[in-house]
Amino acid sequence: MNTVKSTISSGYRWRLILITFIMLGFGAYCIYDWQIGYPKIKEIGLAYVDIKEANPDDYPQVWKEYASERGWKTTPPKKIKKASEYDKDIFTQLLMAMITVPLGLFFLFKLVRENGRWVAMDENGITASGGHTMPWDSIKSLNEEKWKTKGIALLHYTDANGSERKVLLDDFKQEREPTTAIVSRVQQLLNPDAESQDGSADLPPTEIEAGNVYAYANENGTYAVSKILAVDEFAVHVRLYEQQFDTLPERVSTRDLKSQIGHAPMDKTGFSETHTLIAQEAVEDHELEGYRVYLEMTSESENA
Numbered sequence: 001m002n003t004v005k006s007t008i009s010s011g012y013r014w015r016l017i018l019i020t021f022i023m024l025g026f027g028a029y030c031i032y033d034w035q036i037g038y039p040k041i042k043e044i045g046l047a048y049v050d051i052k053e054a055n056p057d058d059y060p061q062v063w064k065e066y067a068s069e070r071g072w073k074t075t076p077p078k079k080i081k082k083a084s085e086y087d088k089d090i091f092t093q094l095l096m097a098m099i100t101v102p103l104g105l106f107f108l109f110k111l112v113r114e115n116g117r118w119v120a121m122d123e124n125g126i127t128a129s130g131g132h133t134m135p136w137d138s139i140k141s142l143n144e145e146k147w148k149t150k151g152i153a154l155l156h157y158t159d160a161n162g163s164e165r166k167v168l169l170d171d172f173k174q175e176r177e178p179t180t181a182i183v184s185r186v187q188q189l190l191n192p193d194a195e196s197q198d199g200s201a202d203l204p205p206t207e208i209e210a211g212n213v214y215a216y217a218n219e220n221g222t223y224a225v226s227k228i229l230a231v232d233e234f235a236v237h238v239r240l241y242e243q244q245f246d247t248l249p250e251r252v253s254t255r256d257l258k259s260q261i262g263h264a265p266m267d268k269t270g271f272s273e274t275h276t277l278i279a280q281e282a283v284e285d286h287e288l289e290g291y292r293v294y295l296e297m298t299s300e301s302e303n304a
Contacts, residue, residue, distance in 0.1 A: 005120040006169075006178035011256065016111040023104030030097035038093055042086035045077045114173060121182045126155070128167045133159070140164075142186050151176070151251060153183050171251070180250050208236060208268070210283050214275035215249050222246060226275070227254050229283055229291045235265040237291050252279055263290025 044067075051066060052059045064074040081089075119128040125135040134157040143154035151171035159165050171179040212228045222244040230237040241257040 003120055003122045004178045004181050005118060006174045006182060007118045008114050009171075009173060009175050012173045013111070013115065016107055016114065020104055020107040020111055023100045023107060025104075027097050027101035027104055030093045030100065034090060034093035034097060038086065038090045041077075042083070042090070044072055045080055045086065046083060048077050049080060117174075119167065119169065119174065119179070119182060121178075121185060126157075126167075126182065126186075132157075132165065132167050134167075136189060139186060139189060142183070142190055144183075144187075147183065148251060151179075151253075155186060172256075176252075177245065177247065177249075181247070184250065208271060211281050212277055213252060213254060213279040213281055214238075215245070215252070215278050216275045218244065223248050225249065225252055225254065225257060225278075227281065227283075227287070229263065229288055231268070234268055236268050236271050237263060237265050237294070239287055239290075240264055248276060249278055254279075254281060261290075262287070263294055265294065 047066065048063060051063050055062045060076075063076065067074045117129045119126065121127075125133070125138070127133050134155070138157045138159070139155065140158060141156045143156070146152040153169045155167045155169060157165055157167070169179055169183055208228065208231055210228050210230050214226050214228070215223045216226065218224055223246075224244055225241045226238040227241075228236055228238055239254075239259060240261040241254065242260040243257050
């Protein structure tokens, strides 16, 4: 058996990077406004009010000279406030910095931690970051309650000291294909009779209906994914996705995929023979845009 290793998924990594960057960047901006930006606005605004009150007849000229000497804009401030209102604005910047900076540091810590996590499988068993070593005979159970709906499974095993330990498998945070391969191997280990004679898991018979998600083989040996939008008497109306898989995907959420063709009608005859059901989802309204255009075009051609 070749070594299969699952590390942090690129999508999850970039989500953490983006959130960290936004939180720390916004926090830094708030700190700047708290310490420099808003105090300067307060200083300029109050100075303008003082000059206007002291020089009611020629304050525009006096202000231009005063502002020019200090390197400020010579145009009057856009909005004049009381000192207490300026102080409130300054405090608001401090408050936002106190919220966003800790959040940014939290997500930075999470990014570093998740980036170092991994799970690997070879002929000897499973290993994982954090000192987890699981020979095949040490694996006791696999909690799959959330696997089909959320892609989360909890692997329980007994370590060399006889202690019960567990490892989390998450195909959103970790690379999906190797994570799925590891879960499938553990399922096979714990339930050797759960597979059919041809080695593939039996799927319950399901009618071809809207919301079904299917995988199908390409000519180059890879697998692609389609989702049924609607079914009529002769055709299956599907949405096709760009991603290609080296092996038959066992669980996919189309929200994580990029649409390639929004709508394509396919012959209903023989559809189930060439497509493997892998998930069931609700059809969202925006997914039906291409199908609605198709209906309008066919309706117009029939009435012409």
